[in-house]
Amino acid sequence: MALNRAKEEILKKIRQALIRKAPTQSEPNFVSDIYAKPDEEDLLVMFAQNLVKTKAAFFYCENKEDFTQQLQAYSHSKGFKHMHVWEPTLQGMLKEVPLAVINNELSWGQAQVGITSCDYLVARTGTILYTSQTASGRRLAIYPPHHIVVAYANQVVYDLEDALRNLRIKYHKNFPSMVCLETGPSRTADIEKTLVLGAHGPKELTVFLIDDAPYSDSSE
């Protein structure tokens, strides 16, 4: 590797600085839970409670059929026109459904809704974890004004730490270029601390959680 003067000098300065060591701190307790124990024990319900607190919407679906029916009803009530679905698994699920979804990336700029999968749902915070490694890429979850997430009950974990540990194992060979933790619709409070939804990302976020079908992912 070519000599990198700046790098060498910065590292040298750091090493010189660190000749004098800070007094050793005693290690704090890293075992006990720093968070308050939630009243709800069912992780699925806990996730739903916390998700709704972030001003997102939640739909419980008993099975796939239930999901497609609820999605149709939701879509009609909202009057969605440009619903984009790019992931093959989701496209397959919606194939037989009388719902005008767009399966290709043409005209994506007009997309009203992006329907995507996710990797994990975090119960304690109501967070959705997804990566850039699906066909939805980085775009579909952030650009359309409405983000719809389709998830399964066995994707729910208690805390961020569980989600991140699982993630590291799942992608240890091929880590995605982007991992996003999404907690609620986009918002800002930059003007007089007044909450406004839909600053730059989606104004609305909706999670459909399917209880029976096990989550399977082609990338695993």
Add this chain to the structure above:
Amino acid sequence: MSKASEHFLQDADNKVFDKEHRRKINFNIGKYENSVKNGTYQFADHELARKRTSFIKTQVMENLDKYLMEFENNFTRQGGKVIWARDANEALVEIEKIFKAKNAKSVVKSKTMTSEEIHLNEFLEKRNIEVVETDLGEYIVQLNGQKPYHIVTPAMHMSRQDVSELFANKLGVPYIEDPQELTLIARNILRQKYLNADIGMTGANFIVADVGGISVTENEGNARMSTTFPKTQITVVGIEKVIPSIIDLALFLPMLAHSGTGQQITVYNTLLTGPRKPDETDGPEEMYVVLIDNGRTTLLADLEKRQALNCIRCGACLNACPVYKNIGGHTYNTTYSGPIGSVITPHYRGMEDFKHLSFASSLCGACTSVCPVKIDLHNLLLLNRKQSVKEGLATKWEVRGFKLFTMAMKNRAWMNFGGSTLKNIALSFLFKNSWGKHRTMPELAPKSFNQQWKERKKGK
């Protein structure tokens, strides 16, 4: 007195008596305080959480070279490029090289204080590059030709009326006071900017060593957009922002969110580990991380004050500080304002010009008590004062005044000499510069304790 400190005194004087300014800041910080209070309920043991963050960051600083190398190795393996910059100028030169190589004419930026620190916007604008700040607060202050007022809430000093007027003047839109409508205007303008910009720039809240990535925290989605559409991504970040592992995010993200805004967790926390991968459908083709020293290694070498590098830039110490609340963010005239700014700026930019900030503190310790990584801020301010005196930077008047004061205090005969009137006059002259014009010197009692003691003893 340095020019910077003269300006500081003048600006502080003006701001402190500006009732409208005080109203806006109290309103904003009041709302912040409520959210943080409500957010505390998520923790069973917030103090333990602070001990953990403090411990981890301290371990990182003691091994900073190793963690930076680990980050670089991992990030490079994933196709990213790391640039090391010793100072602001070197960072700017390297960034300009990228712009030239890409023939880039425009950049969308998400909020980055490090870019403020190196004065990136002015530098790029002089080279005819269109620079667009995309965080709403940053966008507002950029339109207004100002610097961020606060490291987390850049437009805290502006009311909705101020923003409405600004938008009407600069964007030619009708005057509307509704924050919802104002946000929508910015949203629509900026959506086009993301799609057309040649380069997307961000800062980083954390450099994550074990996965070779940077983590960006935001509520609006503008950083997500800025790192999705432009073909090239550049991230500027200080070398101290490292955490060892992706797992540590589970601790640091909620701590940052809680102290920054009172949220349980911020809406978007995005980990970026490199450019688009061959099997991915979108994302930038190239990703650069510029690691900036710019004075940080000087602070690292100062064992007593090293812990100031543990800062995660949540802004809690600003909001808690009675001085900040009175003089406001712009008065500091530094990139990093408030207690943490007063602590680090003299080390980044020179003790002589910025020592006055360490004196502009009541040492009440509110900053220390709210810091999510337990930085001993008010004691670091004291250490800065000590250093400035040691380096001979205190004024001649102050040094002499204290010498004479010490001399008098150590000598009983001097202390009892002359009665209180004379002593009051002497003291007020001795400290007339440092005491300031808005405070009256406390009056000494007519008779000293020593004198009274003697007299009463006699009377018995």
